[in-house]
Amino acid sequence: MPELPEVETVRRGLAAVMEQRRVNKILVCRSDLRRPIPENFVEVLTGRTVVSLHRRAKYLLIKFDDDTVLLIHLGMSGRMVIDQMTENRTKKNTTYPLKAFSKHEHVIFSVGNGTIIRFIDPRRFGLMVLTTASELKCHPLLSSIGPEPLEEEFSGPGLAGSLKGRTMPIKTALLDQRFVAGLGNIYVCESLFKAGLSPRRKAYTVQKKRSVRLVKAIKEVLTQAVAVGGSTIQDHITPSGEIGYFQNQLKVYGLEGAACSVCKIPIKRIVQSGRSTFFCSGCQR
């Protein structure tokens, strides 16, 4: 699921229930995620107060009052479910024991006055590791990540410069977090469609006007996705409290064989670096 817009949506949802709240209790049901959850995880975080939530690429960063930072990646299948306990239930028993409801619930947090946050990740490609605010900049998981696409630092000339000499397809380059942060398979396909660029084009040929067009397309696609994700979250805070993932109006992703919305040619699916690419051979050159 989670590319930049989804992670940003999750960040906002979690910020609303976590910021300025104390971590009362943590239950780690499984610690063998992509990286093992550290031994001292529960000990370090219990009793801490959350100061703020941030996002870098597809990572969530949760800052605590003692300089500790919790780094979370949702992998392919990770999600956060927020369970706002009713006042009744809280009153009856404030030390209601934390309990997993499904076998893929790996970490459960109890924060503030009765909010339960469940990390669910069937494939266990996600991770949760601890670091500190001072070590954040040079943390190995973050240190080689490129510009944030929605920041000004991400520009046509900047992207063109980093693509110089790169013979890989532009599709592959955009998935590489060193060139631009936070894009995944869906938004790469959608951005290339919007920019009118073939996913097969060699990365180094994306220069000047093309790179400006591509950067503009990426920013537009992501901005729209974040906006819709934001509204989806409000509509979709269900009784169970699950955060709804944004459903975009996809133009090419997953639409093999469908008529292109612009030129009516059937959308193609090819495989690049072992992953599906969807594109319109009429619109994308």
Added chain:
DNA sequence: AGGGGGACCTGTGCGC
């Protein structure tokens, strides 16, 4: 150094 391929996991949906 750059780039390709497989590995890591589990679930789902399809064709037979």
Added chain:
DNA sequence: TGCGCACAGGTCCCCC
């Protein structure tokens, strides 16, 4: 209904 295979929105490590 059951089985096997292909595929899934992400990274990382190894090898050429």
